[in-house]
Amino acid sequence: MILILAMPTSPSIRLAAAAIAATIAVLAVAACGSDDDDSGSGTVAATTGITADLASHVAGPDLEVEQIVPDGASPHDYELSAEDRQRLEEADLVVANGAGLEAGIPLDDVDTPIWELADHAGKLRVATEGDEAGDADPHVWMSPSRVAQALPSLADAFAEADPEHAPAYRRRARSYERRLQRLELDMRAQMDGIKAPNRVLVTSHDSLSYFAERFGFEVAATVFPASGAEAGASAASLSEVEDAIRETGVPAVFAQEGDDPEAMRTVADETGVAVEYGLLVESPSSAGSYERMLRRDADLISRALGG
8 A cells, every 4th residue: 555645834734644644554554464364263173062161161262162073973983074074183172081982083093182081080990891990981071070170281281272371271260160169069969868778870871970979879770881883772781770770779760862762661661660861961962061961960860869
């Protein structure tokens, strides 16, 4: 842009004209640079709805969070699209759950730095037949206090990716940590109303070990011992579930949202127990957020078991 100004002879008018010219020049430079300066904020790729919600609370407006596995899809066997792979590769950081949850996502092949919740929240191991140590249960988020203890590490990971906003990440992590600690206190108060004989969980999937450990329950049986596409209800597993229900006298069993209800109906028909549908575990789904998901689950379990 070329500006040609005929300067007036009056000193005061000349000064005013010079100021206007300088302002126009600054605006012109800014306008020319705006088309090229389109870097925006950094990007975080979060594998699931749970990790996306956690990441968003810490990231705030300073990082854009993109969710890979849609709510309602299983992270155990989700197959990446070409667009998904590109988002993982182009992100500044990948936030995953780990502990084998995202079995269908080849995170080992991704060059982007990866932060995993299970590595920082403390893993429970569930013993399997012939395996005394057991495999790590990936459903670590079912204990909000474990998630809370992982948040400082998540803030550090964001700070490494974006040092300019490090204080903001750590401040938001501390605030969200306090919210999750209050959430656990609220849930514990609800669970305290359940009498000892009813503090037994029979569920469709083996996914509540962290919840049971934190709130004083026993997981007596699960209809589908495995998670993902390989999960299936065998005649033997159904028989074990029915025996557990009769032995414990538990008043209700719980099915996750989206489960095929046929196996649970069989259990109900054989034992006369109530089946509570709509337990949310692997994504916030209709609850809308991680916190509301856990509150809804706590309400469902407390109400069904007499809390």
